[in-house]
Every structure is written in structure tokens, then in C-alpha cells.
Amino acid sequence: MQPRDIEHIAVKWFEAFNTKQLDKLLDLYADDAEHFSPKLKIRRPETNGLVRGHNALREWWQDAFDRLPTLYYRVNSLTANGYRVFMEYIRTVQGEEDMLVAEVLEIKDGKIVFSRVYHG
Template sequence: MVIQKNLSIAHAWFEAFNSHNLEKLISLYDDEAKHYSPKLKIRLPETNGLVTGKEALREWWRDAFERLPSLHYKVTSLTANSDRVFMEYIRIVDQEDNMLVAEVLEIKEGFIVASRVYHG
């Protein structure tokens, strides 16, 4: 039951992300959620790749959606257990090479409390 709920959160995450529905995306996260991404570390070096809280997440993704209007993800694999979902997807942006990405969503009480992005 919990595993299915976690998979449904992951599906909702992709739906919100790919439609660039910022508020729906943010609503999936806990108020104090942490997000780590190598792209964050490059774009905002002062963060060392980590942001905390919904407002920081909102600003990060708002910037990404504005800079990269074609940004979307193609899911290749979802693996869930009782407290996390491991997601593999292809990052697709016009005029950029496709990028293979792995991301882990840690989920507690129906909300994402942490997410970590991995890519080369």
C-alpha cells in the first residue's frame, strides 16, 4: 500500500514537472524538504548544491522553467520501497544533448522530505 502511494507521488511529480506546474510540484514536498542537485551547485555555487524549504525549491524550478521552456523528463524506470522512490529518467532540452539522470525521493507521511539528483 505504501509502495503504491510512493509510486503515485513519483508519477504526480513527473506530471507536475513536465507541465511546468510549479505549485503542484511544490505541493508534493514537505515544508522543510531538502533538494540536492549538481545543476544547483553549478548555477548557484553558494548553495553547494543544496536548497531547503518550499520557497527555495520554488525559486530553483521557476528559474529552470523560465530559462529552459522545453525542459522535460522521460521516465525510464521507477523503483519504490516504503520510504523512497528511485527514479531514472532522460532530461530533454532543445539544443542540448539528452542527459541520463537518477533521482531519489525520500518520502515520509505522504510528502517528499528530501530529493537527490545524480548525473554525469
């Protein structure tokens, strides 16, 4: 894939996430995709921060959407190559301090196979 194609997946990811369209978000992921997040590690310690597959991703994000109805990601930058996109964004939630976040999406055959979140 070309970097612009990988970047387009990231744009679609933000659109689906910010409008809380969970099915559209999951459609971007391979069936056996893995996701790592420090927030996941804190909220669900038994996962050690890592979930696998659509069911686990759906459960994680639905919980976030239910708990944080004002959750929104404001894009700062996207940097893509032929198989990965590095995303920098601001996590905003009403009543909480904004948080700078970096996330990497690894892409194979047009689907996200692994995502990893970084923040302080």
C-alpha cells in the same frame, strides 16, 4: 506507505514538473524539504548544491522553467519501497544533448522530505 503509493507520488511529480505546474510540484514536498542537485551546485555555488524549503525550491525550479522552456523529463523506470522511490529519466532540452538522470525522493507522511539528483 506501500511502494505503489510512493510510486504514485513520483508519477504525480513527473506530471507536475513536465507541465510546469509549480504549485502542484511544491504541494508534493514537506515545507522544510531539502533538494540536492549537481546543476544547482554549478548554477548557484553558494548553495553547495542544496536548497531547503518551498521558497528555495520555487526559486530554483522557476528559474529552470524560465531558462529552459523545452525542459522535459522522460521516465525510464521507477523503483519504490515504503519510504523512497528511485527514478531514472532522460532530461531533454531542445538544442542540448539528452542526459540520463537518476533521482531519489525520500517520503515521510506522504510528502517528499528530501530529493537528490545524480548525473554525469
